[in-house]
Amino acid sequence: MHGLDALAAAALDRLAAAGRKRSLTPVERLPGGRVRRHGRELVDFSSNDYLGLSHHPALIERARAWAAEYGTGAGASRLVSGHLAAYQAVEARIARAKGSEAALVLVSGWQANASVLAALLDRALWEAEPLVFADRLIHASLHAGLTLAGARARRYRHDDLDHLETLLAAAAAESPGAPRVIVSETVFSMDGDVSDVGRLAAIAARWNALLYLDEAHATGVMGAGGFGLTPGHGVDLAMGTFSKGMGSFGAYVGCSAVLADYLVNRASGLIYATALPPPVLGAIDAAVELVPTLGPERARLAAHAARLRAGLQAAGLDTGPSASQIVPVILGDEARTLAVAAALEREGVLAVAIRPPTVPPGTSRIRFALSAAHTTDDIDRLIDLVPRAVEETR
Numbered sequence: 034m035h036g037l038d039a040l041a042a043a044a045l046d047r048l049a050a051a052g053r054k055r056s057l058t059p060v061e062r063l064p065g066g067r068v069r070r071h072g073r074e075l076v077d078f079s080s081n082d083y084l085g086l087s088h089h090p091a092l093i094e095r096a097r098a099w100a101a102e103y104g105t106g107a108g109a110s111r112l113v114s115g116h117l118a119a120y121q122a123v124e125a126r127i128a129r130a131k132g133s134e135a136a137l138v139l140v141s142g143w144q145a146n147a148s149v150l151a152a153l154l155d156r157a158l159w160e161a162e163p164l165v166f167a168d169r170l171i172h173a174s175l176h177a178g179l180t181l182a183g184a185r186a187r188r189y190r191h192d193d194l195d196h197l198e199t200l201l202a203a204a205a206a207e208s209p210g211a212p213r214v215i216v217s218e219t220v221f222s223m224d225g226d227v228s229d230v231g232r233l234a235a236i237a238a239r240w241n242a243l244l245y246l247d248e249a250h251a252t253g254v255m256g257a258g259g260f261g262l263t264p265g266h267g268v269d270l271a272m273g274t275f276s277k278g279m280g281s282f283g284a285y286v287g288c289s290a291v292l293a294d295y296l297v298n299r300a301s302g303l304i305y306a307t308a309l310p311p312p313v314l315g316a317i318d319a320a321v322e323l324v325p326t327l328g329p330e331r332a333r334l335a336a337h338a339a340r341l342r343a344g345l346q347a348a349g350l351d352t353g354p355s356a357s358q359i360v361p362v363i364l365g366d367e368a369r370t371l372a373v374a375a376a377l378e379r380e381g382v383l384a385v386a387i388r389p390p391t392v393p394p395g396t397s398r399i400r401f402a403l404s405a406a407h408t409t410d411d412i413d414r415l416i417d418l419v420p421r422a423v424e425e426t427r
């Protein structure tokens with residue numbers, strides 16, 4: 034008897050005692066930014082389906098058509114027999130949109146960050162140990178990549194590019210010849226703030242550092258054609274996902290052709306994972322085609338976010354540094370944040386409480402993820418409900 038169940042039960046009891054035990058709740062996703070949970074229809078402010086594309090007829094139709102034509106599974110990794118010819122057209126289109134020489138589609142955002150970063154930070158590649166400089170609030174999947182690579186990042190204060198430069202200068206004095214890699218995001222998932230990509234690129238160029246930026250929350254949503262904030266800035270490696278604004282699943286990296294080739298040979302998440310199922314690749318294909326035409330939806334989403342921020346701030350609430358479709362209301366205390374989320378759910382609004390370890394201690398928040406599928410009335414209802422729910426828990 035290994036006794037693991039008893040140990041796991043004890044670990045769960047400790048989480049429950051700390052108010053941090055989580056569980057899975059079934060939902061039925063509905064169009065129009067709605068979900069059904071516990072039999073009730075709720076306005077969904079917790080999904081990252083920023084343009085409502087997960088229910089778009091063009092994506093559904095192409096997913097259906099590709100399932101009928103190519104089957105439901107890819108059968109093998111891309112390097113074996115899972116590389117549908119369609120990948121080439123999709124990747125060429127992404128590379129054009131990103132302004133990069135090449136692009137590579139990977140199975141998921143988590144897997145892309147974990148395995149691409151690990152491959153890029155391989156000492157054997159650089160013939161030296163690369164020094165990594167990472168924003169303090171980077172996503173868990175980027176941390177996984179650093180961990181897999183055995184890299185210990187120098188972490189700069191969130192969005193503090195002066196601090197980044199100080200760390201780069203100190204490292205250059207200590208180890209002048211060491212390769213340097215900067216890792217950050219363009220839209221931060223929990224604060225909704227937007228990086229200064231131009232300045233990051235200028236810093237990377239000045240210090241001869243490789244720049245890796247995660248565009249998970251910018252893809253589909255930000256930039257003139259909806260392909261994020263990196264195009265035109267000469268970012269070495271721009272990663273993004275199809276799982277959020279693009280309405281389905283999977284990820285991409287935009288980079289040089291030789292780096293893409295290197296990743297096909299070295300990124301374990303591409304080599305040792307079955308390729309995306311054809312219906313998912315079909316949905317990606319349709320989204321990549323559609324997104325440049327969705328300027329009005331992006332404008333509507335930005336207007337929703339501006340309206341919500343203004344309304345909540347006028348009620349005295351702290352929306353942090355949000356400048357995107359992600360609008361947090363930072364409450365600090367975990368129990369209070371849970372109480373506000375519960376009060377909102379009673380009113381028909383799903384907006385989950387985000388607590389440590391997802392965010393730093395003392396910064397628990399309700400994270401509102403907006404969608405172009407929401408109506409202005411949905412936003413106005415939030416502006417009315419949230420301050421009342423917060424007041425009730427004082």
Ligand SMILES: Cc1ncc(COP(=O)(O)O)c(C=O)c1O
Nearest residue numbers: 141142143172174222249274276
């Ligand atoms: C910044 C960031 N990068 C990567 C990911 C992972 O993407 P995916 O959900 O497609 O695996 C997420 C989403 O959870 C994210 O927020």
